[in-house]
Amino acid sequence: MVDQVTGGSVFSAQAKTRRSLESFFSWLAASGPKTAVAANAPRTLKRTGLTILLSPVLLLAGWFALSHSGLFPTEVVVPPEEVAATFWDMVRSGDLQRNLSSSLGRLAIGYGIGAGIGLLLGSFMGLSRNAEAYLHPTFQLIRQLPTIALIPGFIMVLGIGETVKIVLVAKATALPVALAAFEGVKGIPRVYLDVADIYKIRPLTRFFRVILPATVPPVLSGMRIALSRSWMVLVGTELLIADSGIGQMMEWGRQVFRIDLVLVGVVITGVIGFTLDKSFRLLERRLVRWRYR
Template identity: 50%
Template sequence: MSARVIAFGTALLPPLLLVGAWQIASSTGLFPPQILVSPADVAGTIAELVRNGELGSHLGDSLFRLFWGFGIGALAGLAFGTALALSRLFEALFQPLFQAARQVPILAFIPMLVLLLGIEEGFKITVVAVAAFFPVALATFDGVRGIPKGWLEVARVYRTPFPSLLVRILIPATVPPVLTGLRLGLTRAWLVLVAAELLAADNGIGQMMEMGRQLFRIDVVLAGVIVSGLIGFALDRGVKLFERRYTRWRVA
C-alpha cells in the first residue's frame, strides 16, 4: 500500500468517526430531532437544496462577494504593505494605526459598516476586503523587509526604476510570504463573510443558515455548516497547492 493511500485513509478517518458518532447520537435519541438530525437527513436536505437551485443561488452570491472583496482587500494590502516597508515616513505615519486596527476583531466593524453602507452588496464586499487586507498587508510588509538590504542598495546605486525594482526584486523575493498572507487572508475573508451574512444579509450561505434557524430547520443549518466548511477547505487547499508548486519551482 502506497504512502499516499495511507495518508489519505488517515486523513479520512477523523471525519468518518465524527459522522459515526453523529449518527449514533441522533439515532439513540440522546438529543431531540429539533436539535440534532441524522447525517442522512442532512445529506437529503443538501440534495434537495441542490435540486431546487437554492443552494447554488446562495453559494453564487457568497462567492461573488468573496472574490470581489478579497481582490480589493488583497490589492490594497499588497500596496499598503509595500509602502510601509519601503518608506520610513509612511511607516512612521501609519504603522501605529495599522498595528492597533489589526488587533480589533473584524466583526466589531460590522455595526459601523451597516450604519455607513446599509446591508446591500457594498457592505458585504467591504467586510471581506477589510478581513483580507490585514493579513496580506502584514505578510507583504514582512516579506519586503526580509529582502537583503544589499539588493535594494545596489538597485538604488543604479537608479533602478520602480517598475523594474518591483518586477526583478520585490516580487520574486516576496512571493512565498505573500502567498502565505493571501492564504490566511482568503480563509479569514470566507469566515467573516459567512458571519456577516448571518447577521445582516438577504441571501448567501450565512443567510440560508439564519433562515433555517428561524424556521427551526436544523437540517438546513447543518447543511450550511457543512457546505461552508467544504468551501473554506477547498479555498485553503487550492492556495496551498499553488504555494507548494511555486516553492518547488523556486527551489529548483
C-alpha cells in the same frame, strides 16, 4: 589587523559553509526515515490510509447510531442521510447554487478590492521610508480594531445593503495583506540587495529578479490567511444582515428550527473554507517552485 579581519571573514565564511552542510545533512537525515517508508510503501500507505479514515468513519457511525437510538428527537440530532437528502433537495431546487453564488460573489469582490489596497499600501510602506514614517503608526493603530467589532458601526454608516458586506470583507482582507506585503518587502535580506548592487543590474531586473521573488512567499501566505479570515467575516455578516448567502441560509434554518439545513450550511462553509485554503496553497507551491528545488 587587516589580516585578522579578512581571516575572520574567511573563518565565518567557512563556518557558514559548514553550517549549511550541517543543515543539509540534518535535512538528509530527516528525510531518511521517509525514504525507508517509501521502500515498503504499499503496506505503510495502506495502514496510514486506514487509520486516517478511521475517525471520520467512527464519527459518522456514531452520529448515525445516536440519531437512530431514540435518545434525542430526530429534529435535534438529524440523521446523516436526512442531511444528505436536504442537501440534494437544495441542489435540485437551485437554492444552494443561488446562495453559494451570492456569497462567493461578495467574497470575490471584497477580497479583490481589499487585496489590491493591501498590496499597494504594504509595498508603499515597505519601499519608502517616508511613507513608513507617516503611515505605519496609524496602520498599526487601525490593525488593533477587529473587523467583527466594526460590524455595528459600519451598519450604521452604510446600512444593511450589499455595500457593507463588501466593505467589511475588503477591510478584513486589506490589513493582513498590507502587513504581509510590508514585512515581505522589509524582510528582503540586505545581502541580496548588496549583491544586486555589486553586479550593477538594471533597476527593472533588480525588481523582477530580486525584490519580487523574495517578497512573493510571505505575501502569498499573508493573502491566504486573509482569505480564510474574510470568509469567516463574511459568514458572520450574512448571519446578521443578509437576504441571501450561505450565512443567511443558516440563519433562516436557525429561526425555523431546521437543524438539517444548518448542518448542510456548516458542511458547505467548511468545504469552501478548505477549498479556498488548499487552492491557495497549491498556487503558492506553483509560484514559488524555485524554492522547493
